[in-house]
Amino acid sequence: MPYDIDSVRAQFPILAEKVYGKSLVYLDNAATSQKPQCVIDAYDHVYRRVNANIHRGVHHLSNVCTTLYEDARQTVASFIGAADSSEVVFTRNTTESINLVAYAFGDKFVAPGDEVVVTVLEHHSNIVPWQLLCQRRGATLRVVDINDDGSLRLNQLADILSPKTRLVCAAHVSNVMGSVNDVHQIVSMAHSVGAAVLIDAAQSVPHFAVSVQDLNCDFLVFSGHKVYAPLGSGVLYARREWLDQMNPWMGGGEMIDKVSFAGTTFAPPPLKFEAGTPDYAAAIALAEAIRFVQSIGLDNIDLQDQKIAQQTIEGLEAIGGVRIFAKTARHAGAVSFLIDGVHPYDAGSILDKMGIAVRTGHHCAQPLMDRFGVTGTVRASFGVYTSEADIDALLNGVERVKKMFA
Numbered sequence: 074m075p076y077d078i079d080s081v082r083a084q085f086p087i088l089a090e091k092v093y094g095k096s097l098v099y100l101d102n103a104a105t106s107q108k109p110q111c112v113i114d115a116y117d118h119v120y121r122r123v124n125a126n127i128h129r130g131v132h133h134l135s136n137v138c139t140t141l142y143e144d145a146r147q148t149v150a151s152f153i154g155a156a157d158s159s160e161v162v163f164t165r166n167t168t169e170s171i172n173l174v175a176y177a178f179g180d181k182f183v184a185p186g187d188e189v190v191v192t193v194l195e196h197h198s199n200i201v202p203w204q205l206l207c208q209r210r211g212a213t214l215r216v217v218d219i220n221d222d223g224s225l226r227l228n229q230l231a232d233i234l235s236p237k238t239r240l241v242c243a244a245h246v247s248n249v250m251g252s253v254n255d256v257h258q259i260v261s262m263a264h265s266v267g268a269a270v271l272i273d274a275a276q277s278v279p280h281f282a283v284s285v286q287d288l289n290c291d292f293l294v295f296s297g298h299k300v301y302a303p304l305g306s307g308v309l310y311a312r313r314e315w316l317d318q319m320n321p322w323m324g325g326g327e328m329i330d331k332v333s334f335a336g337t338t339f340a341p342p343p344l345k346f347e348a349g350t351p352d353y354a355a356a357i358a359l360a361e362a363i364r365f366v367q368s369i370g371l372d373n374i375d376l377q378d379q380k381i382a383q384q385t386i387e388g389l390e391a392i393g394g395v396r397i398f399a400k401t402a403r404h405a406g407a408v409s410f411l412i413d414g415v416h417p418y419d420a421g422s423i424l425d426k427m428g429i430a431v432r433t434g435h436h437c438a439q440p441l442m443d444r445f446g447v448t449g450t451v452r453a454s455f456g457v458y459t460s461e462a463d464i465d466a467l468l469n470g471v472e473r474v475k476k477m478f479a
């Protein structure tokens with residue numbers, strides 16, 4: 074075992090909760106992760122001890138809070154290997170980060186006749202903002218398909234890419250399959266035609282080390298709440314040269330230099346993109362969540378995650394009569410499946426009564442469901458506290474569901 078799961082589990086108060094009188098088996102981490110005591114404490118500390126609006130006051134608490142917020146930005150920057158903390162913009166979540174890029178980058182750099190490329194396995198939040206952008210700008214959305222094993226058809230991407238391509242948007246890890254896309258390759262292919270690249274890292278950042286400089290991407294987005302931080306702590310990484318050229322997408326306090334009716338000038342990035350009072354308590358607690366995962370070690374988390382995914386797949390295959398979506402080379406954080414003859418909603422509801430929380434349905438990835446010709450799947454998704462016993466409980470539950478429908 075790469076690290077002591079029991080001592081990690083002991084740090085998550087919610088894992089002691091009973092569901093229908095049974096121990097909670099929480100396998101819905103791709104939707105949101107649970108929070109360790111240190112993160113709850115960091116959040117609590119802001120409101121109990123230091124709360125005051127940031128960047129505005131000359132008074133003590135405002136300065137303390139501002140320092141904690143800007144330190145959090147630095148912590149995020151080093152966590153994702155950004156060259157400079159000004160390349161980190163705090164948002165509410167992945168969705169807001171993507172919409173920010175669609176408006177602030179897209180409206181400026183995507184012209185009529187241009188193309189934006191996405192993949193068929195994207196979460197809706199990495200599809201719909203690009204459809205809206207293409208409608209606004211008279212551009213075309215192009216879609217890269219997958220192979221039946223869940224891997225991206227990179228040869229098709231090569232055919233789609235052209236001097237008309239302005240932006241390629243791809244998930245690092247599929248939130249449905251847990252498949253890991255070759256984003257290094259995607260970045261170099263896109264850059265070779267002069268297109269920028271946005272990586273949706275919502276499902277990779279919680280499971281293995283991610284470095285924006287190593288990936289050489291233009292934009293990378295993730296949600297703090299999936300990496301043990303509070304809700305409201307989203308991140309947009311953007312290369313400084315883009316942030317300098319992008320227009321603000323929301324106007325208001327904090328993001329200005331000088332306001333007058335003759336015209337307004339803006340603050341330098343990242344503040345230019347943080348209009349209004351941000352959720353500084355969530356951002357400060359995100360820094361604590363990052364220290365928490367770093368204390369376990371991303372490489373250890375990755376190893377344990379792969380072990381758990383393998384146990385899940387081998388167990389499901391041993392049960393038989395279960396279709397896995399899809400059997401990719403690697404599963405990071407999630408395995409999706411269907412039990413033959415059982416609607417995913419029925420499977421999920423029965424598992425729930427056993428205290429096992431899995432997600433059922435389309436997982437905000439309807440185009441991928443269409444690609445597989447199904448309306449939904451059952452998804453088990455993992456976190457740092459997912460134990461072999463959790464997977465044993467899941468497999469036992471799946472066997473019982475199968476028997477009930479036999």
Ligand code: PMP
Nearest residue numbers: 166167168196198248275276296
């Ligand atoms: N992208 C991916 C790959 C996701 O898994 C999710 C959340 N399921 C999102 C985007 C959207 O995240 P949020 O709802 O936190 O904005």
